[in-house]
Amino acid sequence: MTDSEAQDFPLPYASTDLSGQVALVTGASSGLGRRFAQTLAAAGARVVVTGRRGDRLKEVADEIVSTGGQCEPFTMDVTDATDCVSALDHAESAFGTVTILVNNAGIPDAQRAHKMSLEAIDAVIATNVRGPFVLSCEVARRLIAAGLPGRIVNLSSMAAFNYTGNGAALYSSTKAAVNRMTEALAVEWVRYGINVNAISPGSFASEMHDGMVARVGDFSQRLPRKRFGEPAQLDSTLLFLVGPSSEVVTGTVIKADDGQFPR
Numbered sequence: 172m173t174d175s176e177a178q179d180f181p182l183p184y185a186s187t188d189l190s191g192q193v194a195l196v197t198g199a200s201s202g203l204g205r206r207f208a209q210t211l212a213a214a215g216a217r218v219v220v221t222g223r224r225g226d227r228l229k230e231v232a233d234e235i236v237s238t239g240g241q242c243e244p245f246t247m248d249v250t251d252a253t254d255c256v257s258a259l260d261h262a263e264s265a266f267g268t269v270t271i272l273v274n275n276a277g278i279p280d281a282q283r284a285h286k287m288s289l290e291a292i293d294a295v296i297a298t299n300v301r302g303p304f305v306l307s308c309e310v311a312r313r314l315i316a317a318g319l320p321g322r323i324v325n326l327s328s329m330a331a332f333n334y335t336g337n338g339a340a341l342y343s344s345t346k347a348a349v350n351r352m353t354e355a356l357a358v359e360w361v362r363y364g365i366n367v368n369a370i371s372p373g374s375f376a377s378e379m380h381d382g383m384v385a386r387v388g389d390f391s392q393r394l395p396r397k398r399f400g401e402p403a404q405l406d407s408t409l410l411f412l413v414g415p416s417s418e419v420v421t422g423t424v425i426k427a428d429d430g431q432f433p434r
């Protein structure tokens with residue numbers, strides 16, 4: 172290694188310091204999103220937590236601020252494009268241009284495809300695909316205008332790759348769309364220094380997951396490691412994807428499923 176390499180690339184080149192970054196997390200009122208917001212704030216980012224339940228967002232923001240982090244709650248519905256723009260306006264006036272977007276908000280279908288109402292179909296597509304697409308474009312537009320690099324992390328699911336017919340046909344289809352969106356937007360925005368990646372979790376404890384366990388029973392003992400994941404076990408994957416050391420990683424979907432699903 173030359174001296175200049177040693178200076179540019181400390182050993183190991185693996186910082187997770189997010190000071191100076193502004194993050195917006197959707198679906199931060201519960202589950203994985205709540206943990207993601209706490210993790211980003213602990214790593215030094217200024218964080219805007221969003222979702223529909225304002226009381227929950229205030230709780231999360233208060234908790235982050237009480238532990239020395241910087242956080243602002245903003246109530247929004249990702250299916251409403253006007254809300255998406257307002258959330259980014261709010262983040263920008265509170266903290267500056269959003270440089271990290273975590274598209275985490277998502278809903279399940281939890282029923283057989285042929286039994287779904289048109290309203291339910293539209294809601295799943297609007298929340299899981301249209302919302303993240305609209306937000307990603309709005310974030311990219313602002314980053315490009317400001318000449319700043321950025322990171323977008325989408326929440327996919329192992330359901331994008333595997334489906335066993337258990338009432339998640341549309342959910343599975345939307346998460347496959349999230350994977351393709353991750354790849355396509357990464358290619359489109361690589362020239363602007365915007366990296367787009369996705370995390371594909373297996374079964375992790377959350378409100379959505381509790382709902383599934385209530386419907387189908389506790390299947391943890393049938394999993395290879397006989398356990399569900401804990402949101403904290405995704406911290407390192409998130410920090411890798413938003414941190415400076417993953418600058419050459421884009422258009423990738425990281426499977427973080429504790430080996431629960433076949434390959």
Ligand SMILES: NC(=O)c1ccc[n+]([C@@H]2O[C@H](COP(=O)([O-])OP(=O)(O)OC[C@H]3O[C@@H](n4cnc5c(N)ncnc54)[C@H](OP(=O)(O)O)[C@@H]3O)[C@@H](O)[C@H]2O)c1
Nearest residue numbers: 198201202203222223224248249276277328375377378379
């Ligand atoms: N947990 C798992 O095992 C697992 C596995 C694979 C993938 N995932 C993915 O991980 C992400 C987080 O899920 P989770 O398990 O943490 O579920 P969760 O606890 O139910 O959290 C979902 C979040 O999305 C928000 N949300 C839903 N609809 C919204 C809307 N229209 N506008 C704004 N926010 C909305 C909810 O907030 P409000 O209700 O306050 O709006 C909530 O905070 C989802 O994309 C999910 O598909 C989870």
